[in-house]
Amino acid sequence: MNLLLKDILNMAEVRFAQEGCLSPRLDAELLFYHMMDRDKSWLFLHYGDELDDKTCEEYFRLVDMRAGGMPLQYITGSQEFMGLPFRVNERVLIPRQDTELLVERALAILAGRKVPMGGFQILDLCCGSGAIAVSLAYHLKEAKKKTSITASDVSPEALGVAKANAQINGVFKQIRFVEGDLFAAFPKNRKGRGKQQFDLIVSNPPYIPTGVLPTLMREVRDHEPMLALDGGPDGLDFYIRILGEAYLHLAKDGVLLLEIGHDQGQVLPLLVEAAGAYGPAEVIKDLSGNDRLVIIKPTTGTDPARGTDTLAEK
Ligand SMILES: C[S@@+](CC[C@H](N)C(=O)[O-])C[C@H]1O[C@@H](n2cnc3c(N)ncnc32)[C@H](O)[C@@H]1O
Structure with missing residues (x-):
């Protein structure tokens, strides 16, 4: 029948x-x-x-x-982000609506700035599906702002998905894809600063405490990649590592923009202060009133590692 x-x-x-x-x-x-x-x-x-x-x-x-328990997006192979189509599979985190706030804030920061001669230099660390890098490239291209984006991830499979998404959205030429462990693939000069200096470094790193992972919804726990979720014992491993190096790769007036968990808005400013290379962190809330982003700017003062003037040395 x-x-x-x-x-x-x-x-x-x-x-x-x-x-x-x-x-x-x-x-x-x-x-x-x-x-x-x-x-x-x-x-x-x-x-x-x-x-x-x-x-x-x-x-x-x-x-x-x-x-x-398989998320709908892994069955259909797609998810919309910032009004653009993205391909997804179980090797990448499904892009979240919460992360659109990071892209919107990044675009707002750049909107107030003059485009440098070589175009804006942007780094998306932990790029996953490429949601952030691709949508920044797309919207900056629409705004006719010359931009060069580097998207990096430790997972070659995620980079494969990110490349496909750059192609689908017509921004493949604007993005360089780099495989590596956070800043490991970014060479430094003799003075210890990154050879490439970025106007903006953005990242949505893994930030779930390891002990919390088994309690997540089964859709997330059993299907999304642990590599994209596990932020170490207190969820802060990646922030500590990123803060320890980002200032070396930021251009003068450069900005570091990090997505954070809803309960990390108190601790992140303390980590930023402890890193000793940045001004006070600004915590931004999302539409639900949860802490969601931190905006961080390096100081032109002392390199905490070497006791020398950092930004004057470029
Ligand atoms: C939370 S996901 C974010 C993905 C994407 N940026 C987004 O917002 O949808 C974190 C990403 O970090 C990557 N990752 C994990 N450890 C890493 C490491 N040590 N170095 C670089 N990337 C890493 C994972 O492969 C994953 O793609």
């Missing part, structure tokens, strides 16, 4: 609700659109259609995957 489209959607919705999915109806519809390459207006017109067995079987295969 063939089923009607509305019946299989209702069945999927009930199953997803039983499994604790947060948006059961939406997920049921989005899976169907993905499978049939259709949209909501098509669904509206064909709601009462009878479906053949093969279509039902294929749909229920996808429903099983989603009900088993």
Whole structure:
């Protein structure tokens, strides 16, 4: 007996609700659109259609995957970010809406600045799917601001996804992709400063404390890469390492912009102060009122490691 489209959607919705999915109806519809390459207006017109067995079987295969905890984005292979399409798979974190705040703030910082002769130099550390680097490149290109972006990650698989996303969004030529452990792949001059100086360094590093990982939603815990989540025992390992080196790679008036966890807004300014190379950190809240970003600017004072004037040495 063939089923009607509305019946299989209702069945999927009930199953997803039983499994604790947060948006059961939406997920049921989005899976169907993905499978049939259709949209909501098509669904509206064909709601009462009878479906053949093969279509039902294929749909229920996808429903099983989603009900088993796989995020919808890994099934459809896509996620929108900053109004742009991004390809995703289980080797990269699914770009979060929260991270759009970092991109918006980065664009606002650069909007107030004159474009340097060689264009803005931007580094996206821990680039993952390329969500930040690609959307910055795209929106700065739209604004006709010459920009050169370096996107780096320790995972070659993530870099492969980031490259595909740069291609899909027409900004491949503006981005250089670098594989490496944080700043390890960025050479320094004899004075210990990075050979390339960046106007802006942005990063959304892993920041979940290791002990919290088992308590995350199963969608995240069982499917998103641990490499993208695990921030060490207190979630701060990457911030400490980034703060220890970023000032060496920042141009005069350069800015470091970091995404943080909602409960890290108190400790980050302390880490910034302890690093000894920066002015006071500015913590920015997201629309839900949670701490979400820190804006950090190096001081032109003393290099904490070497007791010398840092920015004068370039
Ligand atoms: C939280 S994800 C952020 C991905 C992307 N920037 C975003 O906002 O959606 C963190 C990324 O850091 C990368 N990563 C983990 N350890 C790293 C390291 N030691 N050096 C560079 N990248 C690292 C992971 O592979 C992952 O892609």
